[in-house]
Amino acid sequence: MRLKASHLDSLLSAQSRIxxxxxxxxxxxxxxxxxxxxxxxxxxxxxxxxxxxxxxxxLAAIYQLLSLSGANVMEAAVRTRAxxxxxxxxxxxxxxxxxxxxxxxxxxxxxxxxxxxxxMMTSAPNEDVPGSLLYNVxxxxxxxxxxxxxxxxxxxxxxxxCSKKGSTLDPAIPAANTSAGQ
Numbered sequence: 663m664r665l666k667a668s669h670l671d672s673l674l675s676a677q678s679r680i681x682x683x684x685x686x687x688x689x690x691x692x693x694x695x696x697x698x699x700x701x702x703x704x705x706x707x708x709x710x711x712x713x714x715x716x717x718x719x720x721l722a723a724i725y726q727l728l729s730l731s732g733a734n735v736m737e738a739a740v741r742t743r744a745x746x747x748x749x750x751x752x753x754x755x756x757x758x759x760x761x762x763x764x765x766x767x768x769x770x771x772x773x774x775x776x777x778x779x780x781x782m783m784t785s786a787p788n789e790d791v792p793g794s795l796l797y798n799v800x801x802x803x804x805x806x807x808x809x810x811x812x813x814x815x816x817x818x819x820x821x822x823x824c825s826k827k828g829s830t831l832d833p834a835i836p837a838a839n840t841s842a843g844q
Contacts, residue, residue: 737810744779744803744815747771751781751801752817758824762797768804779805788820795823 754760760783768780781803788796799821804814 733810737807737813740805740807740813741815743776744805744813745817747776747779747781747803748801748815748817751783751803752799752819752821755783755799755801756821756824762799762821762823762825779803785821795826797821797823 751760755762762785765783768782770780781801783799783801785797785799788794788798797820798818800816800818802814802816804812806812
């Protein structure tokens, strides 16, 4: 059976259409009346609105995360500064610059290097060893932060009472002269 030329042309055009479908060029190679109905080359308004809404929700979530992380960084900085101030006050207590007998209530730091920070010390003699010079000392430092409330850091340590122990700077006590021969 012999194919007519018109059948051969239609067979070749069908094969070229199949090849163009495989390589994604069907719409460029087909004339306008032969394009499939329902194929769109652009986006509808509904698709644009939905994608814009998704973008705005994601943007709002990212903004919330950034503001929350900024607040957490600020709180961490306040806690770090408060911990350093606790250690500084504890060193003053150990050196005897601050009385170990404790204070009453919250006090501000005397210098302006720590504005807004307050400190308090509580101390009690060590009950495990009666009559010892050892005290349980707790230093607390706090700062009121707007929107976060009060941030407080405490440091506890056992400390020897400097006012009752000796020092290398104390004057020497003369030795008792007890000679048996005189």
